[in-house]
Amino acid sequence: MGVCFDSIDTSEYYMxxxxxxxxxxxxGNILLExxxxxxxxxxxxxxxxxxxxxxxxxxxxxLVQYHRYSLAFSRVGVIVHRATVFQxxxxxxxxxxxxxxxxxxxxxxxxxx
Numbered sequence: 001m002g003v004c005f006d007s008i009d010t011s012e013y014y015m016x017x018x019x020x021x022x023x024x025x026x027x028g029n030i031l032l033e034x035x036x037x038x039x040x041x042x043x044x045x046x047x048x049x050x051x052x053x054x055x056x057x058x059x060x061x062x063l064v065q066y067h068r069y070s071l072a073f074s075r076v077g078v079i080v081h082r083a084t085v086f087q088x089x090x091x092x093x094x095x096x097x098x099x100x101x102x103x104x105x106x107x108x109x110x111x112x113x
Contacts, residue, residue: 001016001017001018001031002015002016002031002032002034002035003015003016004035004039006044009043009044009045010044010045010046010047011035011038011039011042011044011045011046011047012047012049013032013035013046013047013048013049014049016028016031016032016035018031029055032059036059048060050066070084070085
């Protein structure tokens, strides 16, 4: 199953879903190819949306940079805004700390012969 959101001139890719037991046949790639064909037949641009996942880069020779802006108009809005803005940085920070701690632990562990 493939889901796209269509506007006047663009088909925006949202997601595909398939039975995992057929994964070795690459049904996601086949379905994605069909979604792109349908968009082009309808004279629409095909938009992979906001992330730059590796599989998307196989289908294009150019990228469009998107920027997101948001405003908070209440205290709750400020809290939610900060949580969504800083969440990716927090996860990167936690991952960096974890990797550093693992390296330190490996250095401290004596080699057993």
